[in-house]
Amino acid sequence: MELTDLIAPQKYNLTNEIDRFDSDRIALYWENEAGEKRTVTYHELIQKGKQFANVLNHLGIKKGDKIMTIVPRIIDAYVIYLGALRAGIAVIPGSEMLRSKDISYRINQGEAKAIVVYEAFTEQVDHIDETMPSLQHKISVAGESNGWLSMDRLMDQAPTTYTTVDTEKDDMAFLTYTSGTTGTPKGVVHTHAWAYAHLRIAPERWLDVREGDTVWATAGPGWQKWIWSPFLSVLGKGVTGLVYFGRFHPEKQLQLLQDYKVNVLCCTPTEYRLMSKVDHLDHYDLSQLHTACSAGEALNRGVIDVFKNTFDLQLKDGYGQTESTLLIGTLVGKDIRIGSMGQPILDEFITIIDEEGHEVPEGVVGNIAVRRDFPALFKTYYQQPERYQKSVIGNYFLTGDRASRDKDNYFWFKGRRDDIIISSGYTIGPSEVEDVLLKHEAVKDCAVVASPDPVRGNIVKAFVILKEGYKESPALIPELQKFTKKNTAPYKYPRAIEFVSDLPKTVSGKIMRSALRDLELQRAKEQQN
Template sequence: MSILSEEHRLILTQTTNLAFDQHRPEGCILIPHYANLSADTVGRFARPGTEEKEALRYERNDGSVRRYTFADLETQSNRIAAQLRHHGVKKGDRVAIHTGFRPETALGHLACHKLGAIVVTLSHLYGPRMIEHVLTDSGASVLITEDNVWRGLRGQLTVPDSLRMTVVSGSVDREVMSFESLNQPLPGNFEPERTLADDPALLMYTSGSTGMPKGMLHAHRILHAYSPTISMFYNLELETRDCVCWTPADWAWVGGLLDLLLPAWKHGHTVISSAHRFDGRWALEFMVRHGVTHTFMPPTALKRIAELDPESVPEGLVLRVICTGGEPLPGETLKWLEKHLGVVCNEFYGLTEVNHLVGNCQALYTAREGSMGRAYPGHSTSIIDAQGQPVPVGEVGEIAAREDDPTRFLGYWRQSEKTQALVDGIWMRTGDLARQDEDGYFWYQGRSDDLILTAGHRVGPAEVEDTLLSHHSVAEAAVIPRPDPERGQIVVALVRLREGVEASEALKKQLQHWVKKELAAYKYPRDVRFVAEFPLTSSGKISRKQLAAEEKAAYERSFYG
């Protein structure tokens, strides 16, 4: 069903890379033959007339600020790229970046893309077990990190043989290379690699329902593929000249990197960053201080802001547009934001594998409280049944994208069979259930598999179970979700202890800390319960499905009475 008038189609064809014709009435996203995540962002504005425009403003924890123009980023990333090439980094090599919201992350990305190297993103939320897995699985040859983080990690990591160089920002350790030494000029002119749109650029790891997280490979075309929908969920305002952008979402993940940082630079806007721990009151004051006009925030962050007393909203806030995704945004939170901040809030939906399928653009159509929005143009998004057929209006089915969707990833890193398992005929299944009403709005109904969606993060039960089983007290573990009004779901761990180990509150806390430390802080079980035995499937496996159903029923009894 068409969601756009002819006038709206005209606006989108004039301001984005969307085209409409009789063969693709839902719209077609035009992708160039050559693309590069550095040249298509900072490279566009590091030229006469715009090179002195502020591109990045980094606020340190002490309140001091470092500023970079587009010319600064271009010059310094050229130096770093030349140095990396001098040290043997070439097209297709994997370089892991682990420097959080710091300028080194931006410079590292730009430099690697100039070389055609593949950036492996590493979050500061990852524990040593997760970092070790990513470094080993990706075969990264270079790790770029920062001193205060590296000092706490280096003794806990078994460094894979593939890693031949560690670069540490702020380090004086002679056993590693300092980032500052990379940012020094070499003789001669640097010439970047020319990359095709389908050349690999980014390797991001995300959880699945089985095993350790899988690497998802994206190409340089991804920013072009995202461009129309990014314009829409920023309410068609990115073409204006006065945008100042910020996100508290991790630059190691799609939301921070591809939904704000790089799109803002593609349009020549200033990006603000800070490593300050998120707090609702601080976030509002930070946005006032830096004149932020556009932001991407996960729903969990928005819920924190909406818990504030409206009277505490600081004067001087110039925020105009919030976009959000990763989990459903509660209707009450949306109403609070619109009423007390005076902003437009556009929600969108997608996966790292295939993204921006459904969402809102209030400049073109009205958002409905509690709805995910409508199918975005440029995507053939449908709701299908188990046989891969579209379901009637009002019936629940699985959200699916066309297997040739322009935002589709290149595949799971070195796991082609798992990539192919996503495809069902002409469709790519998402694992998310929804229904669609007569006006084309989608309404989320939950997950079709075991994956836990907590505060916008995807957590695979198996990785948490594996981490718990690595603790000397644990014999068996099953990890399941529990509904939660604030986070959507929380991680619950049911644990059978080894013989002779006594259950205690202290042990619960110890196991929670173990998962936080070894895996990631956002993946730890907020509830740990000790059990004597588990229900089993006919094949002798722990029945997560039965446990999850019992957990949900118990929650509903306690919540609804």
């Protein structure tokens, strides 16, 4: 693949890729936990997207503006994205697990003109008590809420014809927030040109999406991974996506794979681990499944062996980040090396460098780095160029992970360069959890690190020093956990809390999270032996 193949035309709107499939072809199968089912064609989805573009324009939201959306795995999620992007409006994805302060930060930092929220989640927005100068409209989805406009009512009145806005390839399409080691979340700017490059990399080189496939990527709409796979890698390739709106149960996931004859599956290592433990796994028929991919964290050998022995199915690792697309993985047609991250999606753009920006020899541990002219790399951190520069060495952007490579250019993961925690595919900044815990009346100081876990890969663990007058007790642990869930997204809460009398610090007084992380790794090894 040549570099020119990944560069979008100067005038480009990613919805034009999807318009190529405007027909009665099935775009999505949808099912919820109650067993209700829907089927949506490309024509229906595209038409509804045009209606929503009209809705936004009617409200005065135009090209160059931004909206935030918090919706679960429902058809309306696709409609919202298609409508906004067609109108040249950027989308700020939001998870339903975000809390009021998380939401207000994204609205204010991202300067969102509107927020579009599933009716059941509107309460978190209503509880925001700080001013949001940019916010002009609140739209509820799949239900009505006091003080909110109704998406259904607005759509009923909207025309179904719309001329796609003439966007430039470098116009913003997505503003996705990701955790940092310190400070507030960072707004990752992706352009329409990023989507063009992504569509020509991940679906073909990793997911192996083929004409006529049914693809199930389980990520939720609040995350960049949803944009990667359930949205772009499905609709941008003209295949059929499966959407399941319900709680995860491994038996249900296996049954859906069988019932819908899924050809491509992309889910987290945690989901694969739990499916691998299901009794009578061989009773399920997954013979239609030709590709099973995993992203978010490394797969372990035991899970890989279960799927290989039971279904003759080779699970494929993939590595990327919010700032990019798939960077490294088990690529189509390439040999699998168990334990390896795989190979770079494009050798000339992805490498391993030292702290001076020089490529390291094989076998030497260094920083996984992406050349800054890689077409599927983000543009910058919104209104925070200094945070972008901190991740740059010379002509390379650092992913934050370290690895070595062998003579055949297979990468082998060696750990984080920073203190970011990856748990069940979620990326969690320790400072976000620490900031919440420090607001509790009993907490004097704390440090949050990753602690190895056999199911989730890692869990969030907090080391806590209590204020004078407070004593550690079993009852205090769930109290602190509940407090954290209430004040930040619940997936960030510490699943383990250890009370300590002091924390390791540098001479300048900075907490050494690395020492605590190493302690947890050592404890995990001792438990295994």
